[in-house]
Amino acid sequence: REPRTLKPTKSPLCLPLSISFPFPLLVWVCPSRFPHLHPQISKARSPRDPPAPAAMSTSSTPVDASGEPIPTSSVLMAASKHIAVRCRPENVAFLNCKKKDPNPDKCLEKGRQVTRCVLSLLKELHQKCPKEMDAYAGCMYYYTNEFDFCRKEQQAFEEACPISE
Known part of the structure; x- marks a missing residue:
């Protein structure tokens, strides 16, 4: 047919x-x-094809007018391990607040603390290792946030910016 x-x-x-x-x-x-x-x-191209070098070299972490990284899904996914470790207390406090009281107004300040923690961490990572972060976030964007296709970039990023508390 x-x-x-x-x-x-x-x-x-x-x-x-x-x-x-x-x-x-x-x-x-x-x-x-x-x-x-x-x-x-x-x-x-197939998702399993290696990314075109030009495509990967031009991608970078989007930044706002003040030079701070914009937390797109690929940037957040790339920094997820760092966020899990560094912003754990804020996340736990927010989740405990949500568990105690389902009223969204009661936990707004805890949510703001989580947001502040994540944004400050992203800014720190972007200043400490911008090239590796850009490469990893660009790969995550290119492969629609599939970690398996970006292990090489992930390893380079975690070597340049080790996960620490």
Whole structure:
């Protein structure tokens, strides 16, 4: 049975992608049309393909106007082990507060303490080892927060910024 085909746009950057579930389908992937979704993807690739060197070198931890890292999901996932160790008391206090009283207003200050702890930790990590943090967060972004694909970057990050209390 011949796969259904969706016509590509006039962009030369569109590539065919064959999908076989639940029926054969050929779609045209045009990363250039959706740069906000996949800014580093320049061609269709399998998740197991190694990242393109240009894609990984241009990715960096997003920072705000004051130079502090913006806590995107990839940045938070990359720093998750550090957060678990360094912000444990704040997180435990917040969870205990939520357990005692389900009223959200009662635990706002505890939540602010958790947020302050995480933001100060991210700022510290970004100042101490920006290159390794950028590489690890960029890899996590590229592979949609899959740790298994970023073990090399994780090891470099944890060597440059060891996990400590």
